[in-house]
Amino acid sequence: MEDLVASTLSSTLKIPHAVARFLVSRGIKTVSDAYHMLCSSESDVHDPFLMMGMDKAVEWILAVRERGERVFIFGDYDLDGMTSVTLLTRCLKTVGIESEWRLPNRFGDGYGLSVSAVDEMYEAGARNLITVDTGITANVEIAHAKELGMAVMVMDHHQPSGDGLPVSDVLLDPHQEGDNYPNPELCGVGVSYKFICALFSRLGIKAPVEYLDLVALGTLADLVQMTPENRYFTRTGLESLKNSRWPGVQEMYTSLMKPHSCVGGIDVMYKLAPLLNAPGRMERPDPALKLLLCENKGEAGKLLEELKDWNARRKQKEAEITEMAMEQVKALYGDTIPTVIVVAGENWHVGVIGIVAAKLAQEFHRPSAVLSIINGMAHASARAVPGFNWHKALFDSRELFDRWGGHANAAGFSLEAGKIEELRGRLLQSAKDQGYTGEVINTDESYPYDIKIALRELTVETRVPTGRYPIRERSILEFIDLLEPFGGNFPYPAFRAENVTVHRVRELRGGHLQMEISQAGSAVFPAIAFGLRKSKALLGRSRPVTVVFEPIWNYYNNTKTVQLCIKSIE
Numbered sequence: 001m002e003d004l005v006a007s008t009l010s011s012t013l014k015i016p017h018a019v020a021r022f023l024v025s026r027g028i029k030t031v032s033d034a035y036h037m038l039c040s041s042e043s044d045v046h047d048p049f050l051m052m053g054m055d056k057a058v059e060w061i062l063a064v065r066e067r068g069e070r071v072f073i074f075g076d077y078d079l080d081g082m083t084s085v086t087l088l089t090r091c092l093k094t095v096g097i098e099s100e101w102r103l104p105n106r107f108g109d110g111y112g113l114s115v116s117a118v119d120e121m122y123e124a125g126a127r128n129l130i131t132v133d134t135g136i137t138a139n140v141e142i143a144h145a146k147e148l149g150m151a152v153m154v155m156d157h158h159q160p161s162g163d164g165l166p167v168s169d170v171l172l173d174p175h176q177e178g179d180n181y182p183n184p185e186l187c188g189v190g191v192s193y194k195f196i197c198a199l200f201s202r203l204g205i206k207a208p209v210e211y212l213d214l215v216a217l218g219t220l221a222d223l224v225q226m227t228p229e230n231r232y233f234t235r236t237g238l239e240s241l242k243n244s245r246w247p248g249v250q251e252m253y254t255s256l257m258k259p260h261s262c263v264g265g266i267d268v269m270y271k272l273a274p275l276l277n278a279p280g281r282m283e284r285p286d287p288a289l290k291l292l293l294c295e296n297k298g299e300a301g302k303l304l305e306e307l308k309d310w311n312a313r314r315k316q317k318e319a320e321i322t323e324m325a326m327e328q329v330k331a332l333y334g335d336t337i338p339t340v341i342v343v344a345g346e347n348w349h350v351g352v353i354g355i356v357a358a359k360l361a362q363e364f365h366r367p368s369a370v371l372s373i374i375n376g377m378a379h380a381s382a383r384a385v386p387g388f389n390w391h392k393a394l395f396d397s398r399e400l401f402d403r404w405g406g407h408a409n410a411a412g413f414s415l416e417a418g419k420i421e422e423l424r425g426r427l428l429q430s431a432k433d434q435g436y437t438g439e440v441i442n443t444d445e446s447y448p449y450d451i452k453i454a455l456r457e458l459t460v461e462t463r464v465p466t467g468r469y470p471i472r473e474r475s476i477l478e479f480i481d482l483l484e485p486f487g488g489n490f491p492y493p494a495f496r497a498e499n500v501t502v503h504r505v506r507e508l509r510g511g512h513l514q515m516e517i518s519q520a521g522s523a524v525f526p527a528i529a530f531g532l533r534k535s536k537a538l539l540g541r542s543r544p545v546t547v548v549f550e551p552i553w554n555y556y557n558n559t560k561t562v563q564l565c566i567k568s569i570e
Contacts, residue, residue, distance in 0.1 A: 002029075009034050018457040019479045022493050025450045036228050038482045040235055044228035048198035052179035057170045057195055058202050060153055061097065064128050070098040072126035074113060076133040076188065077103050077280040079273050079288075083189040083218035084132035084155070086292040087211050091196045095203060100124070103285045106350060111405060111412050113138040118145045126150060133157065133188025135166060136173050137405050142166040155191050157224075158407055159391050161398070185225040189218030190233065212237035213244050214292070216485070220265050221273040223409045226490050234485045238263050248291035251300040252276075258555035265485030266492055278311035281351030318352040321345070325356050325370055326363070337364050339431040339438040340388070342424045344371035344378055344417070354381035354410070361385050366438055367393075367431070373417045377402065382411045386489070387437075393430040397423065409489070447548040447568030453495040455522035458551060458562065475562050477551055492550050494567060499544040507533060515539070517547065517564065526554070529566035538569055546570040 002024050009020035012031050015038070028034050036044070048054055064071060073088050075081035085101045092099055102121060109117055112134040118141055121129065128151045135142065135154035139161075145152050146167055153170040160176060172191055174184040186194065193215050197207045216237025219230055226234070241263040242253050256271045257263060263272075276288045287310070291303040328343045341360055348356075353370040360368035361383045367390065369382040384390050390411040394404050400423060404413035415423065431438075458476050486492040503516040503524065511533035518524040527549065529535065538545055547566050554563035 005029050013038065015479055016457065016460045016476055018451065018453050018476060018495075019483075021451045022480075023483075026490070037231075038479075040228060040232040042232065044232040046182045046229060048194040048201070051172060051174060051181040051191075051194060051198075052176060053170055053172050054195070054198050057153060057155075057172055058199050060151070060170045061092070061199060062202070064151075065095065065097050069128055070100065070125075071128040071130050072121045072124075073099050073101045074117065074121070074129060074131045074134070075101065075103055076112065077106055077285040078133070079221035079276050080188040080218040081133040082276065082280075082285060082289045082292060083214040084192040085289060087189055087192050087196065087214050088130065088132060089293060091200075091208060091211065095199065095205075100126075101289065103280070103289060105284050106280065107283070111403060111414075113141040115141055115144050117141075118148070118150075122148050122150065129153070130155060132192050134405075135168070136171075136175075137161040137166075139164060139166045142168050155188070155195060157186050157188050157191050158405055159395075161405075162395055163398075183227050183229040185227045185230060187219050187222040187224045187230075189215050190224075190230065193233070209236065210240070210245055213241045213246070213249060216241065217268060217272060217276070220268040220485055220487050221277070223487070223489070224407075226485065231485070234265070238265070238268070238485055246292065247297050247300040248294050248303065251291075251297065251304045255304060260558060261553070261555045261560070262481070264481075265487035265490075268485075269487045274314070275307050275311050278307060278314045281314050281355075282310050282317070282349075283351075314352060317349045318355050321348050321352055321370075322356050322359050324348070325360060329360065329364065337366055337438070338428060339366060339436060340393075340424075340427040341366045341368040342371065342420065342427065343369075344373055344420055346373050348372035350374075350379050350381075353379075354383065354412075357381050357383040367427075367436075369427070371420065376417050377414055378417045378420055379414045380412060382406070382413070384409045387434070388431060389434060392434065393427055396430050396433075397426040400426070447494075449494040449496040449548045451495060453497055455497055455500070455517070455519040455525065458525065459523060475551075477553060477562055480551065494548055494550055496546065496548050498546045500547050501544055502539045505536065505539045507536060513539075513566075525562060525564050527564040527566050529569065532566065532569060535569040 006017060006020040006024045009023060010017045013034060023034050028037055073085050075085035089099050089101055104117060113131055129145055130153045132155045134156060136156040136158050142152050152168040154166055154168045156173045172195060174181040174186055212233055216234045219234045224230060244250050252272055279285050279287045287303055287306050291300060294300050294303060324345055325343050329341060341364060350372045353372055357368045357370040365385055367384045367388040369380050371378040371380040382390050389408040391407050394411055394413055398404060400415050400419050402414045406412055460474050460476060480493060497519060500517050500519050505513060505515045508514055511531050513529040513532055513536060515527050516524050517527050548568040549564040549566045552563055552565050553560045
């Protein structure tokens, strides 16, 4: 049945059968849904005034402008929060509204808005406060701001706590009860962009699409669902990244990407986002925000070097804690891994425990929480796998926590260290209540993949209606590129090829393998296997092997060729 669906998609949309099979494997089984994946357009963008509170939000900010007052913008310390602050700061300035910004320090201030942050801003002259990517659960803190006489607008995308909403003057959050906005899966910078679109529309200014590169960065980094609107924003933003008008983004592209290469979702998640998040993970996030806001290339270059230094320190600390966390999993659970993993250590660096949690989730295919115990309090970061909802799990046990927040895929919380064992039991019960069993797809194979493929399918023939050469060979990657962005809940395609012949294996420094591979009826493809030195023994024999790989572009001397990034060799 699935092969029939794939054949229909292939013939109707004129795409390779392998691409159609891949789409079907990801649950995309109608021509309409597949078309939207391949050809997202401005028609996927919704009217911002459909969001509850948007009219009031526009009136509120215009009243601030009318009074000639400034606003203080308080954002979260992650990339979604920083791109939100950057977007609002730049866009409000273009319509005559001055602003100042603040970001929390995760070590001194913790997660989100705090009473001390409110007091500091008030002492600095804040009378109008906007929170972005935070605020929906800050009932006490916003009540305090109101007691001081501040006007407050909350722009957030997280789920409400269940204990009522903050008493702000304006609230924008597509997850609040009664909001029927068609795309509730916006991230923080997505909500901020919708607000700016509404404001500009009211003022007769066209939508500021030049800011979609910022929206793409925040959307991908925050792992939100790629709804049609999110996909359009992100794809458009990625296309504009290499020609960004912002000096800081230009410097990042020049430094981290190959010349003339396109930026994909994986590039953001593994190159740009870690770099921008590094200062906030290690100390304060301010240098990264300053890079996004800077106005000249010289300053951007200096800030970028500072970020690279922070990122190097982050990698070292992350490796140390990952090793300790892995050892603890083995010591606690042995070969019987529970449905939810919880590990804790004294004074683990709280800036990297989120990354460590993601690594545990990837390694063991289980939702994972990593806790750092400091002075009797455990500060946690959690990451999910498909089928488990962290927001629901924490909501059900919210009385245990001093503070908590997040969404289905990622969350943070703090509680007394003495309650960790109780939390473990509660989380196991929540997994059971959610119907999550820990079952892993493709358990009979060593590495998960989307579809089986013949290597000859990586090259397809396309008929050109005019010209001297009526048939042109194209790489399947040209069609896979149309499905960007990848990342989060829509990972990059992984294919399995059997009976593969390996040629010219060479071991590289760092335990990597470089080779060429082919299959009956196919061309010979260059391949790289990162960290798979242990599999070299399999390649010294004459018999064929099975590989799981990701097809990628390799850029060299201003040309691009197909390369296979091998993930598993059997």
